[in-house]
Amino acid sequence: MILTNESIVLPVAPQANHRIRFSSYEKTSPALTPEEAVGWTGNLLKDGKRISDVEIKGPGDPLATPKLTFRTLELLSGRYPEIKACVSTIGLGADKCADRLAALGVSHVTVEMQATDPEILKKIYAWVRPGRKTIPLSMVTAMLVESQEIAVRTLVQSGVRVNIRTTVFQGINDSHMAELAAAASAYGADSMELVPSVSKDETEGGDSASCSAETLDSACRQASQHLAVFKRVANDIMPSSMQTGCEQSALIPKASPSRPNVAVASSNGMDIDLHMGQAHRMLIYGPREDGLTCFLETRPVPRAGTGKDRWSALASQCLHDCFCVLVANAGEAPRKVLGTHGIKVIISSENIQGMVDVLYHGNRKKGKCSLGSASAMLMGA
Secondary structure (H helix, E strand, C coil), rough: CCCCCCEEEEECCCCCCEEECEEEECCCCCCCCHHHHHHHHHHHHCCEEEEEEEECCCCCCCCCCCCHHHHHHHHHHHHHCCCCEEEEEEECCHHHHHHHHCCCCCCCEEEEECCCCCHHHHHHHEEEEECCCCCCCCHHHHHHHHHHHHHHHHHHHHCCCCCEEEECCCCCCCHHHHHHHHHHHCCCCEEEEEECCCCCECCCCCCCEEECCHHHHHHHHHHCCCCCCEEEECCCCCCCCCCCCHHCCCCCCCCCCCCCCECCCCCCCCCCEEEEECCEEEEEEEECCCCEEEEEEEEEECCCCCCCHHHHHHHHHHHCCEEEEEEEEECCCHHHHHCCCCCCEECCCCEHHHHHHHHCCCCEEEEECCCHHHHHHCCCC
């Protein structure tokens, strides 16, 4: 038997800080905790996989929640020091993380750069959120160009090798590759990886034609004048909700007869956008008597100021019939307390509809009623 080395992706980043216009609305699985991600890696090794390297990437941006990324790297290096680890990011905040990433021994950081021209970036991104607030696209694209230059230069100065990953959008940035590669090379990047865009339905702001083989070849020729260029071959193993197998089934919590419902911290009834401690009420979703998954009701959250007792009260009163709660962020204390009650805390910045689909149906389209009633209720509150 011939054993080949495999690359795997660990999606431990729950918070997104940007969205590409041409990204499909299809939702991914929830982010794994660092412990789950490293545990899944161990399961693959036990099953006979020969893992050569790990990429920390998705479903959000790893440097939007750097503590989770650092924790994952620490666990990996402690248990599997022979496995190389890298991080993929848009680069926001990388300058503050560069020394820590170098100390943790990452093999390289991939910075996802689509252009150095703000006008081109306006055609590619739907939004970019450097901090907690979304900045108007007319202002943030120039900021992104500057931030990515600082990110690459700082990482290189810290001794971290940098690879640039660019998606080639036909008719948008395909003729910009020489300029982009020249800039990246000047910043200190080591290589450039080109990914062809693939047309998908239900995209934000209109669809983009798939990148043809000829366009990709032309982009490679332009970029190779300045950097070592290679085409991306997407053959990584990752714990997708579409996978089957024992290791995947253990990653997504399951409803049970005693806990059939999901709680959500949301300000608008559409998105998971509240920290656990910020939520004054939880939106409850679950199956109706006819089996369809719907918004059921809202429930008040115990008042703040009671320490760990608050989370115990939350578990026993508000979430007594819930198998998980979806929040934008949560501290260690509530996660531990709720975990002892059998309630999984999932950190995500996705929309509610997509996450509920994942939890109940594995992201497969099933019969379900609209979740919009929660939004209408909150708007009228």
